[in-house]
Amino acid sequence: MQLKVIGSSSKGNAYVLDGQQESLVIEAGIKLKEVKRAIGFDNLPKVVGCIISHSHNDHAGYATEYAAAGIKVLALQATLEAKSITRNCMAIEEGKGYKIGGFIVYPFGVMHDVPCIGYVVCHEECGKLVFFTDTYACQHSFTGVNHYLIEANYSDERLAENIAAGRLPPMLRDRLLTSHMEIGNTIAFLRRNPLNAVRNIILVHLSDGNSDEVQFIDRTVAATGKRVYAASAGMVIDINRSPL
Ligand SMILES: [Zn+2]
Ligand SMILES: [Zn+2]
16 A cells, blocks of 8 residues: 655645555545546546545645545534535544445544544554644554654744744744644654554644754654655655565
C-alpha cells in the first residue's frame, strides 16, 4: 500500500491510502480531479470511501463533489450538516468502529475550534495507521501503530519571530494555541507513546510561514529514531506493514 499526498496545508488537505485492490481517501479539501490524477483516472472505483476530520474547507470543501461522484463520505454529524452533505454519506461517532471495504476505522476526538476527529485506520496491507490534524493536543495513547500521519503545524519560536517582526498579528498566537499542533507538542505526543512498531512518521499540515520543514524533520528524527517525512503534494510513501 502507498500513501499518496494530494495536498497537506491550509490551502487544502487530501491523502490516499492506495492499496492493491482498494483505496481510502482521507480528507476532501482538494478537487477530486487531483485524487484521480494521483491514483490513475480509471481507478476511481477502487476508492471505498473518504473519511473526514472536520468541516473547515481545507479538509471538507470538496466533500459534496466526492459524494456526488460515488465516494461514500464518513464524518461527524456536525461536519455533514455544516457542509450540507445529505447523500452517499454516513454520520460516525467517536469510540465506534466502522468497516469500509477491507479498512476498519476508529474515530477519536481531538481539540480544534470546531468538532474534529482523528482516526485509527487498520488494513491488512498497511497494518495500523493513526491520523490526526487540526488539534492543539492529543491526549490519547496508541499501541502497535505502524504509521503516524499527524499534524506539526507551527513552531512557537518561529511564530514569535513573525509576530515580533510585525509580519503576523499577535492575536494569531492565541488562535493557534487553541487550534493547531505546535511541533514540540507533536514530539511530546510521540515520546509518550510506544514506537516499537512504527515504520513511518509523516508530519502534516505544516504552516507556510511558521514552520521549518528541515528542522521539524530533524527534531522528530532525533526524538524518535524513526523515518520521518514532512508531507507535501505529490509525495508517495510505501506504507506496507513490513518491507516487501
Ligand atoms: Zn486545516
Ligand atoms: Zn481546521
